[in-house]
Every structure is written in C-alpha cells, then in structure tokens.
Amino acid sequence: SAVISQKPSRDICQRGTSLTIQCQVDSQVTMMFWYRQQPGQSLTLIATANQGSEATYESGFVIDKFPISRPNLTFSTLTVSNMSPEDSSIYLCSVVRTSSYEQYFGPGTRLTVT
Amino acid sequence: GENVEQHPSTLSVQEGDSAVIKCTYSDSASNYFPWYKQELGKRPQLIIDIRSNVGEKKDQRIAVTLNKTAKHFSLHITETQPEDSAVYFCAASSGGYQKVTFGIGTKLQVIP
16 A cells, blocks of 8 residues: 555635645655545545646646645645635545556545635 | 446445345456455555456455456455445456456444
C-alpha cells in the first residue's frame, strides 16, 4: 500500500472563500486523483492530477472551481474556490503506484461550508 | 464511459451467515475489478481485487467471482462477523493507469 496524508483533515469555511487541500504520498506514484464523497454517497471523481501539466477534469467539474496542481510525483493540491454550502463534502486524494493497478485513498478532508 | 451498478444497497445478515454483493459493468474493455470497504468516518480500503484473466479469487473469508461474458462480478463474505459491518464499494476500470468507476455502495450490517 501507499502512505498518503492530507491536510487539513477538516475545516469549516465561509461561503465565498477558498480552501486548498494538500495531498502528500510517501513515494513516487504514477497517477493521482481527487474524489468527492458526499454523506452516504459513492465516490465521484473530480479530476486526474497530471504531473507538470493541467489536470484532466470529469464532466461537471471545471478548473475555475477546482484548480489542481501537481508539481511533482508525490504531491498535489486541490483548491475549492468560491465555496457554497453545496461544496460541503469529503474530499479524498487517491494514488496508483507505478506498475500497479491498485488504487489507495488518503484519509480525506471533511469540508463544511456555512 | 463505464457504468457500474451495484446491489443491494443495504444488506443485513446474522453473524456467521454469508453475505453476497453483486455488481454489473457496461464497458467490455474493463479488466480490473477492485472492492473497497469503508467503515464509518474512514477512508475506503482496498480489500480484494480481481483481473479479467481470473474467474475467482479468495482471501480467507472473502472471495470475488467474475463472469466476463455476463459482465458481472460479486463479493462473497463467509462467516460474517460484526467487524464486517461497513459500506462496500465495487469498482471497474480498464486497468493500469485508467480511472476507476465506483458502484453506489452496499451498507452491510452484521447482527450479533
């Protein structure tokens, strides 16, 4: 498995502000993803974080709302911009190790927007 | 794109009984099928996976079966224990560096 950390673990933010979530992995991985999981729901892929280039977004998610950076093979950030209460959710980063199919998840960031 | 359907959405079993969760997928190119267990307030944990060149895989009390022709795969948990209570997600991908598509999840309750 991979050791994945996320910061912050939780936050309460005001409407209209932005929050940046960090994801750090203990070793180089090929793929990094960002997911959203609303209470009692499944995992929804936001985007694939590409090292050194723009992220690949899924339908319904746009760069202006969820800018993503991945400056190297072990670190990525997701920003939730101009937040509204509908953005309240758990955000998880996920990685796939080089030469492996297995995907592992970080501990998640619980975001509440008031 | 891939579509994964999962059922049942909730499942209650008596301790010691078996539990079966079933999933179907739509993309015939999918060749990797992981299962995740998510306990309340925790991250999803990979518990077992199967690739399309295998029909069945077992790991102690957990087994997965895959029927490529019918495009369905199942998770079997035998001799269930209270600590098996969690939400289980099936998923499918075309493997390697491709994204994984998740089912809606099954909330399993094991009654002592």
